[in-house]
Amino acid sequence: MLSSLTCQEFFDILKAIFVxxxxxxxxxxxxxxxxxxYNNNLYWILACxxxxxxxxxxYTIIRRRxxxxxxxxxxxxxYLSTLLSCIWLLELDKTEKYLLGQAELLDKQINSSQDLRIxxxxxxxxxxxxxxxxxxxxxxxxxxxxxxxxxxxxxxxVELLFAFIGIGGDIMExxxxxxxxxxxxxxxxxYVVLAIWxxxxxxxxxxxxxxxxxxxxxxxxxxxxxxxxxxxxKQQKFWYEVLAIVLTLLMQDIPFLIVRVxxxxxxNIVNYSLIFFTSKNAMIISLLIYKLLIVxxxxxxxxxxxxxGEVFGQPAQKKEGQQSPP
Numbered sequence: 001m002l003s004s005l006t007c008q009e010f011f012d013i014l015k016a017i018f019v020x021x022x023x024x025x026x027x028x029x030x031x032x033x034x035x036x037x038y039n040n041n042l043y044w045i046l047a048c049x050x051x052x053x054x055x056x057x058x059y060t061i062i063r064r065r066x067x068x069x070x071x072x073x074x075x076x077x078x079y080l081s082t083l084l085s086c087i088w089l090l091e092l093d094k095t096e097k098y099l100l101g102q103a104e105l106l107d108k109q110i111n112s113s114q115d116l117r118i119x120x121x122x123x124x125x126x127x128x129x130x131x132x133x134x135x136x137x138x139x140x141x142x143x144x145x146x147x148x149x150x151x152x153x154x155x156x157x158v159e160l161l162f163a164f165i166g167i168g169g170d171i172m173e174x175x176x177x178x179x180x181x182x183x184x185x186x187x188x189x190x191y192v193v194l195a196i197w198x199x200x201x202x203x204x205x206x207x208x209x210x211x212x213x214x215x216x217x218x219x220x221x222x223x224x225x226x227x228x229x230x231x232x233x234k235q236q237k238f239w240y241e242v243l244a245i246v247l248t249l250l251m252q253d254i255p256f257l258i259v260r261v262x263x264x265x266x267x268n269i270v271n272y273s274l275i276f277f278t279s280k281n282a283m284i285i286s287l288l289i290y291k292l293l294i295v296x297x298x299x300x301x302x303x304x305x306x307x308x309g310e311v312f313g314q315p316a317q318k319k320e321g322q323q324s325p326p
Contacts, residue, residue: 005065012066012148019143020057023079024050026139030086030132037093037125046085053078070151070207076140077205083136084198090129091178091194098184133175137168140204152207160207167252171200173277174256182267189263196255203251238299245292249285257281 005013027050034043056074060066068075123131141164149157175197183189260278263269 009065013061014066015146015148016057016060016066016068019146020053020075022139023075023143024053026132026135027079027082027086030083030090033125033128033132034086034089036128037090043089046082049078049082049085053082066148068147068149073144073205073207076143077202080136080201080204083132084201087133088194088198090132091190094126094129094178095184095187095190134172137164137172140164141168156207164204167200167203170252170256170277170280171197173273174200174259176273177259177263180263180267180269182269183263186267189267193259196259199255200252203247206247234299238295241295242292245288245295249288253281253285253288257285 028047031044031046034046035041053075056078060068060075141161144164145157145161152160175193177183177193178190183193257278260274260281264274264278
């Protein structure tokens with residue numbers, strides 16, 4: 001196999017292996033923190049999800065030679081499935097300790113495990129939880145940057161990374177709602193916050209949220225025989241844009257807005273951060289709906305014209321003073 005690999009394919013495989021090693025290390029760290037928090041090594045069973053990541057890695061390396069999928073990232077899905085399970089358990093453990101009046105232990109105890117000793121810095125449990133939670137957006141961003149682009153061009157990759165930065169910042173600030181004194185004692189509200197947060201995190205597994213900028217073409221004569229192909233590509237691009245907008249609305253901004261408004265009203269919490277991000281979600285929802293209307297309008301009202309105003313199936317109009325070739 002190695003003898004048949006090109007230099008580019010060899011480096012793609014190295015990148016794929018390196019990224020997956022980073023993700024597995026972070027996921028195992030999260031599982032370890034769960035075993036320490038609950039003082040039960042049976043929670044190592046959560047690492048079984050990483051077996052699927054190992055299988056996916058073998059398939060990607062052997063069959064696809066390190067090339068990732070264009071629209072979906074199975075490696076991120078398996079990694080996030082493990083991580084989300086651990087974060088749920090860690091946050092619910094914090095809630096139980098808070099209700100039992102043991103919240104101060106999270107800031108005073110130094111981590112130890114009786115059955116399994118792992119060399120680690122002497123950090124408080126709260127610091128470890130923050131480290132596990134806040135590291136994953138950076139790891140996802142770095143991993144997506146390092147991984148082979150596949151069919152995603154450089155411009156789309158940069159747009160995707162910028163989108164990941166925005167998504168990561170918003171969802172991590174949203175998770176900080178659990179730190180509010182009026183939210184932490186409410187188990188049901190904690191479940192709701194974690195459930196919606198988990199849904200938003202799954203955005204990292206798809207790349208459809210990248211903004212598709214159409215490439216401008218100059219004076220292209222569309223042949224009548226290829227009209228169906230052109231219309232098919234236009235329809236495909238339209239549905240990608242609609243899907244990207246709908247996913248962003250349903251997986252992040254609308255649920256975040258509802259939860260934040262509910263917390264402000266029911267828990268009587270009003271602070272600068274909550275007001276700012278609630279207003280931000282409302283503004284983004286308005287802009288996304290406006291964009292959706294523009295996309296739908298431009299698609300259905302100009303079916304017979306392409307982006308440069310040229311009619312499908314007809315040659316481009318000659319500019320004034322331009323002579324036709326002999």
